[in-house]
Amino acid sequence: MYSKELVKGTLKTIILKLLSDSDKMYGYEITQKVKELTGGKIQLTEGALYPTLHAMEAQGILTTDVVNVGNRIRKYYTVTSAGKKIARDKVSEFSDFMDTMIFLLDLKPKMG
Amino acid sequence: MYSKELVKGTLKTIILKLLSDSDKMYGYEITQKVKELTGGKIQLTEGALYPTLHAMEAQGILTTDVVNVGNRIRKYYTVTSAGKKIARDKVSEFSDFMDTMIFLLDLKPKMG
DNA sequence: CGTATATACCTAAGAAACTTATGTATATAA
């Protein structure tokens, strides 16, 4: 687990990237996917995730589709085309930021 | 200039790295150095910088040395040995975090 | 001589983006 400050500011970028790469995901699924992909190093909290999803829906970045699974509710989120552009921009900006930080902190990045 | 959220959480790491690589620097000098090294992409604000420097001094991470240059004051900051360990840890954690983000966002990092 | 810009320090109010805590409810394994 990374210190809290570090992960701050990356939440929207992470959500939009994951949603852009699949047609739909629900909130809890996003938390589990991030946990799995990062080996538990990044664990999104629900208190941060849900309000962010609601805000992005209100902004027209995401649309929702509520489904009943058994007796439980699932709220699937899909990125709109406007959202996909924002996703690309955010990932691109983050990539640029990392290059800048790598230079500033004099780091050697690993190969992709 | 990057969006505000992105740079959040990296201030201490940047300050400690720069101070670790030189015996001493003063506040204004740090802002100018970061601006220069990042081509203006990261510009530290004084409202964030000074309180952070003061806090790190209070925590024994930095020590100060006030010097008169002409009729102006300069407050030089030096990293303590305890601070150097924190600096290494912070840079290392950030490096690890970037590797995680590169994988999560499916990015191709540039060579160092 | 006045004004703008650069240098150099500082604090405080407010905003942003979280964390922590709490709540609801179903399903399943021990």
Add this chain to the structure above:
DNA sequence: TTATATACATAAGTTTCTTAGGTATATACG
């Protein structure tokens, strides 16, 4: 029956910044 997992949600509090303001000297421009 108790804990853990699934699945949603909100709200109070905290951290960390931005924005705005304040003080003061030095220098360049017209």
